[in-house]
Amino acid sequence: xxxxxxxxxxxxxxxxxxxxxxxxxxxxxxxxxxxxxxxxxxxxxxxxxxxxxxxxxxxxxxxxxxxxxxxxxxxxxxxxxxxxxxxxxxxxxxxxxxxxxxxxxxxxxxxxxxxxxxxxxxxxxxxxxxxxxxxxxxxxxxxxxxxxxxxxxxxxxxxxxxxxxxxxxxxxxxxxxxxxxxxxxxxxxxxxxxxxxxxxxxxxxxxxxxxxxxxxxxxxxxxxxxxx
Numbered sequence: 493x494x495x496x497x498x499x500x501x502x503x504x505x506x507x508x509x510x511x512x513x514x515x516x517x518x519x520x521x522x523x524x525x526x527x528x529x530x531x532x533x534x535x536x537x538x539x540x541x542x543x544x545x546x547x548x549x550x551x552x553x554x555x556x557x558x559x560x561x562x563x564x565x566x567x568x569x570x571x572x573x574x575x576x577x578x579x580x581x582x583x584x585x586x587x588x589x590x591x592x593x594x595x596x597x598x599x600x601x602x603x604x605x606x607x608x609x610x611x612x613x614x615x616x617x618x619x620x621x622x623x624x625x626x627x628x629x630x631x632x633x634x635x636x637x638x639x640x641x642x643x644x645x646x647x648x649x650x651x652x653x654x655x656x657x658x659x660x661x662x663x664x665x666x667x668x669x670x671x672x673x674x675x676x677x678x679x680x681x682x683x684x685x686x687x688x689x690x691x692x693x694x695x696x697x698x699x700x701x702x703x704x705x706x707x708x709x710x711x712x713x714x715x716x717x718x719x720x
Contacts, residue, residue: 505713508666508668508686509607509667510659510661510667511604511606511668511670512636512670512685513609513610513632513671513706514670514671514676515612515614515619516614517673517690518671519597521705522672522691522692526587526591530583531553533581533582533584534563535553537578537581538552538563541571541573552566560645561613561645561647561675562613564578564643565643568643579614579617587621588625591625591626593625594626594627597628597706601628603710607661608632609632609633609634609635609655609658609659610623610632610635611646611655611671612638613637613638613646614638615638615639616635616637620635640654641655642654647673648679649679649683669688670690670709671687671689674697678697678698687700687701688700688703689701690703690706701715
């Protein structure tokens with residue numbers, strides 16, 4: 493893509509100080525099978541804890557996700573679940589069976605001048621393990637996990653406000669949220685963030701930009717100034 497005015501593009505791009513990047517399904521391809529494994533362990537935990545059938549467990553997860561943004565949030569509100577025990581169980585997966593270092597991803601992250609934070613509804617331990625397997629932990633300035641969010645989670649508005657505070661940037665218009673969840677991006681858009689959807693096939697209805705993979709970000713950045 494040819495940039496008509498490179499100087500203007502650079503000025504506009506540099507006005508963004510912070511990138512808030514989702515973890516699962518965003519920094520790695522959703523087709524790895526890892527998220528499916530996490531989902532299976534969610535099902536197993538809930539089935540054992542609440543003595544539900546698999547069919548009822550799946551319905552419960554869907555209802556909690558649609559109502560609260562995560563299964564965990566619903567379990568906390570309605571069943572007083574031990575969040576730490578739940579998170580440890582559902583993320584107890586051999587990540588190296590599904591992920592491997594991606595030099596292209598690392599090169600992209602190293603090239604971006606903004607401060608970069610993993611912004612996830614998972615916990616810090618899972619984020620660190622995932623980033624280590626991908627060899628990108630040192631590419632980020634920090635991790636904003638569900639514990640740091642005081643168990644608020646995307647798409648709750650409180651999660652975005654806490655994230656801004658934690659990364660030292662109170663102005664959402666100077667931050668970009670990158671995520672694979674339509675719910676999360678719609679909420680971020682309403683809070684004033686610029687948004688980038690990582691996904692395939694269908695077009696996100698509210699995100700400013702759509703990419704199939706995080707490494708596609710530089711290719712579409714010039715479109716940002718006409719999208720916002």
